[in-house]
Amino acid sequence: xxxxxxxxxxxxxxxxxxxxxxxxxxxxxxxxxxxxxxxxxxxxxxxxxxxxxxxxxxxxxxxxxxxxxxxxxxxxxxxxxxxxxxxxxxxxxxxxxxxxxxxxxxxxxxxxxxxxxxxxxxxxxxxxxxxxxxxxxxxxxxxxxxxxxxxxxxxxxxxxxxxxxxxxxxxxxxxxxxxxxxxxxxxxxxxxxxxxxxxxxxxxxxxxxxxxxxxxxxxxxxxxxxxxxxxxxxxxxxxxxxxxxxxxxxxxxxxxxxxx
DNA sequence: ATGGTAGCTGGGCTA
Numbered sequence: 319x320x321x322x323x324x325x326x327x328x329x330x331x332x333x334x335x336x337x338x339x340x341x342x343x344x345x346x347x348x349x350x351x352x353x354x355x356x357x358x359x360x361x362x363x364x365x366x367x368x369x370x371x372x373x374x375x376x377x378x379x380x381x382x383x384x385x386x387x388x389x390x391x392x393x394x395x396x397x398x399x400x401x402x403x404x405x406x407x408x409x410x411x412x413x414x415x416x417x418x419x420x421x422x423x424x425x426x427x428x429x430x431x432x433x434x435x436x437x438x439x440x441x442x443x444x445x446x447x448x449x450x451x452x453x454x455x456x457x458x459x460x461x462x463x464x465x466x467x468x469x470x471x472x473x474x475x476x477x478x479x480x481x482x483x484x485x486x487x488x489x490x491x492x493x494x495x496x497x498x499x500x501x502x503x504x505x506x507x508x509x510x511x512x513x514x515x516x517x518x519x520x521x522x523x524x525x526x527x528x529x530x531x532x533x534x535x536x537x538x539x540x541x542x543x544x545x546x547x548x549x550x551x552x553x554x555x556x557x558x559x560x561x562x563x564x565x566x567x568x569x570x571x572x573x574x575x576x577x578x
Numbered sequence: 579a580t581g582g583t584a585g586c587t588g589g590g591c592t593a
Contacts, residue, residue, distance in 0.1 A: 327584075327585070327593085328584090328585055328586080330585095330586095331584095331585065331586090352585095352593085354585065354586065380586075380591085380592075381592085431592080431593060433592090433593085469593095520582090520583080520593090521582085521583040521584055521593095522581080522582040522583055522584095523581095523582060523583085565584080567584095568583090568584075568593085
């Protein structure tokens with residue numbers, strides 16, 4: 319089974335690239351973030367023609383997450399009760415939603431950005447991560463993957479220039495501790511060993527062309543899934559304005575190969 | 579310290 323995660327920065331504007339990506343890599347399940355689409359703007363007919371459906375979607379008026387899977391592969395759709403929302407009318411499931419596909423429960427996560435360390439959104443980010451950790455601690459016995467945009471750089475090497483991030487989010491000790499806490503609970507981050515390198519390059523200042531990026535997209539797997547991982551890769555071509563058609567997302571997809 | 583780009587929307591927010 320091939321599983322992928324991708325912050326697409328608008329599923330509607332990127333649908334051509336998403337379809338091409340799914341076909342090119344024979345992906346079975348794709349966790350997408352920043353769909354920027356309401357549920358009534360899904361499903362997407364082009365995807366259905368290619369054999370995919372929206373297995374799960376959680377959206378609000380300005381953002382959302384979803385899971386696309388081969389038609390018939392998904393079993394159930396699950397939202398998230400314990401996830402704190404931010405203001406109204408933000409729905410908690412717009413940041414975390416799951417579907418069971420081929421026996422693996424796949425979560426698509428969009429961890430709050432945090433904005434700046436002195437911003438209330440930063441506190442919210444840590445609160446949100448703590449709530450996710452508490453809930454996820456009960457999921458490790460079942461085949462589960464927590465995939466998505468974590469908005470955290472776990473090490474200094476995950477930033478193109480750590481000095482530039484001295485007063486920024488994504489690299490602070492509390493954020494890194496929150497990320498590491500999942501490993502302490504028995505989750506295995508399964509992308510880095512096979513797919514080192516950045517997954518996000520800001521649109522500003524030709525950051526992709528200069529390879530000045532961040533590594534912030536990850537997949538934590540429960541032990542049974544971690545044991546099935548055969549490989550992973552970052553498809554940088556999907557971030558390349560010179561490749562494919564239409565403008566790229568600011569994130570590249572991460573693909574995970576699982577043994578049957 | 580600021581501004582740089584992109585998307586949704588239809589001016590300003592979010593990232």
